[in-house]
Amino acid sequence: MEHGKKNLAIKVEDHPLSYAGFEGTIPEGHYGAGEVKIWDSGKYSLIKKDKSKYILDFKGKKLTGEYTLLKFSKAGENDWLFFKNN
Numbered sequence: 001m002e003h004g005k006k007n008l009a010i011k012v013e014d015h016p017l018s019y020a021g022f023e024g025t026i027p028e029g030h031y032g033a034g035e036v037k038i039w040d041s042g043k044y045s046l047i048k049k050d051k052s053k054y055i056l057d058f059k060g061k062k063l064t065g066e067y068t069l070l071k072f073s074k075a076g077e078n079d080w081l082f083f084k085n086n
Helices: none
Strands: 006-010 024-026 034-036 042-050 053-060 064-071 079-084
Antiparallel strands (some): 006 079, 024 034, 064 079
16 A cells, blocks of 8 residues: 555454454355455554544555554444555
């Protein structure tokens, strides 16, 4: 991801940790139906958190550096902006 590009992030329900390595197809008619692929993996640390903003440091294969999750003020309850800080 490049600095200045904002992406939509949607909060979903928590999933069991055993799903973390799952890749495959979830059949039609089941929750989350479709192809599931792992896009990135790595670690992150929380730098700052309040009720509408998280600042995180990612150390992944694709995402590296400091990113922000910022809650939309007028959008749905689960809608956030996700962007690289610098």
